[in-house]
Amino acid sequence: MSLLTTEEGKRRLLTVEIPAIETYNKDRLPEYKIVVERIGSALLLRYRLKPGHNIYQLETRLLSSYPTIPPETRVTTPLRHCPHLLEGQTMCLWRQGSTRATSRWDPSKYTVVFAVQATWRWLACYEIWHETGEWPLPEAK
Amino acid sequence: MRLFQVGAGSGGMVVLDLLMRESCVTHVTLIDPDIYKAHNGIRHYFPPSAIGRTKVELAAEWCGERRADFIVESLAIDLLDPNHQAELEAAVQACDVGICAVDSEPAKYHFDLLMRRAAKPWTMGEVLSGGIGGWVHRFIPEQACYGCVASHLQRSIVTDNSPPPDYSNPDGMVAETTIPASKASIDAIASLHALLTLDMLEGTAHDFTSLLWTLKRVPGMFDEAFRPYRFRIVRRPDCLICRPPTVNPVQEDLDVALNQALSRLADQ
Numbered sequence: 001m002s003l004l005t006t007e008e009g010k011r012r013l014l015t016v017e018i019p020a021i022e023t024y025n026k027d028r029l030p031e032y033k034i035v036v037e038r039i040g041s042a043l044l045l046r047y048r049l050k051p052g053h054n055i056y057q058l059e060t061r062l063l064s065s066y067p068t069i070p071p072e073t074r075v076t077t078p079l080r081h082c083p084h085l086l087e088g089q090t091m092c093l094w095r096q097g098s099t100r101a102t103s104r105w106d107p108s109k110y111t112v113v114f115a116v117q118a119t120w121r122w123l124a125c126y127e128i129w130h131e132t133g134e135w136p137l138p139e140a141k
Numbered sequence: 142m143r144l145f146q147v148g149a150g151s152g153g154m155v156v157l158d159l160l161m162r163e164s165c166v167t168h169v170t171l172i173d174p175d176i177y178k179a180h181n182g183i184r185h186y187f188p189p190s191a192i193g194r195t196k197v198e199l200a201a202e203w204c205g206e207r208r209a210d211f212i213v214e215s216l217a218i219d220l221l222d223p224n225h226q227a228e229l230e231a232a233v234q235a236c237d238v239g240i241c242a243v244d245s246e247p248a249k250y251h252f253d254l255l256m257r258r259a260a261k262p263w264t265m266g267e268v269l270s271g272g273i274g275g276w277v278h279r280f281i282p283e284q285a286c287y288g289c290v291a292s293h294l295q296r297s298i299v300t301d302n303s304p305p306p307d308y309s310n311p312d313g314m315v316a317e318t319t320i321p322a323s324k325a326s327i328d329a330i331a332s333l334h335a336l337l338t339l340d341m342l343e344g345t346a347h348d349f350t351s352l353l354w355t356l357k358r359v360p361g362m363f364d365e366a367f368r369p370y371r372f373r374i375v376r377r378p379d380c381l382i383c384r385p386p387t388v389n390p391v392q393e394d395l396d397v398a399l400n401q402a403l404s405r406l407a408d409q
Contacts, residue, residue, distance in 0.1 A: 002223060004399075008254060010396070010399050012381070013402070014398055014399055015386060015387050021406060034406070036406035067381070068246055068250045108288030108380045108382045108383075109380075
């Protein structure tokens with residue numbers, strides 16, 4: 001399924017993803033709403049999150065193979081190098097076959113808003129790690 | 142009977158070889174873009190002289206040498222290639238049963254989509270890393286889709302209690318966690334795959350969706366070797382992959398609606 005070019009991809013966006021984003025945005029302060037941009041065959045979501053004391057700028061990319069392939073999320077706010085942060089400040093959020101439900105992307109259940117929530121959780125962990133030196137959640141397996 | 146098969150690798154070729162020997166099976170459309178390479182030799186039927194040729198071309202020759210009346214329509218294309226979707230849809234429409242013998246998750250989901258669109262039954266085989274066992278799944282129209290099955294199995298089955306290597310994840314994104322399976326284990330699971338496909342062609346009903354067959358004892362994972370586990374997985378009404386569409390606009394309206402929705406979200 002190609003997200004922006006196939007009928008199934010368009011239906012997924014129209015009936016699942018976009019309503020979920022609109023529900024997320026409803027009654028939210030304008031600066032915290034998700035903004036969506038079409039970039040070639042992908043969609044780019046830009047948004048801010050404030051899990052604790054700091055505000056972070058984020059980008060979540062839905063590639064043409066989404067939702068089979070999980071969304072990729074990158075923090076554009078500079079961070080200290082830390083666990084679970086990949087090249088280009090891309091977050092390590094998903095692991096195929098993980099025993100922890102929230103670390104396992106499931107295209108039959110999750111929308112991109114779940115990925116935004118997972119990003120919030122990751123950033124909350126980052127803030128604790130920043131203060132204590134310890135990542136508060138155990139290593140995902 | 143006519144088959145639509147994707148994958149002519151070490152497992153897919155065994156399934157095809159076993160099915161083409163049945164007189165009721167007369168035709169296959171075989172999809173695989175891969176070229177036969179030197180490293181394939183240890184687990185494949187084809188000789189070293191075949192290196193460099195497409196697997197579908199070799200598969201067609203293999204079948205032709207054994208059964209002259211068996212028709213192989215071979216397509217060396219990627220299942221996901223947007224330029225070939227009309228051709229693929231026509232082949233799926235013409236088949237009686239689909240056979241999925243690929244490793245990549247996007248290809249499995251796309252195979253599922255093609256089969257659901259055409260309301261055709263299909264089967265899929267998966268060998269676990271290290272050849273410790275494998276799965277054969279049966280998909281029936283209007284019942285659980287691949288999304289329902291994958292979601293259910295990940296949720297309910299403990300498959301990676303032990304540290305890496307991750308046996309549960311044969312096609313995982315982390316290359317170092319995969320371990321090659323022996324040809325014997327690939328052939329064992331592929332043979333089960335062929336048997337269940339034949340049952341499907343004959344209309345034999347089973348009360349399970351997925352069959353897990355262990356081939357080795359793995360502490361913390363499989364208590365016994367050579368033990369079957371049957372799973373009956375029902376279609377989830379809330380599955381985002383196969384639930385009926387809540388809106389049903391025609392293609393042009395779909396494009397207009399999508400452009401409008403994306404414009405709204407761009408102006409936040």
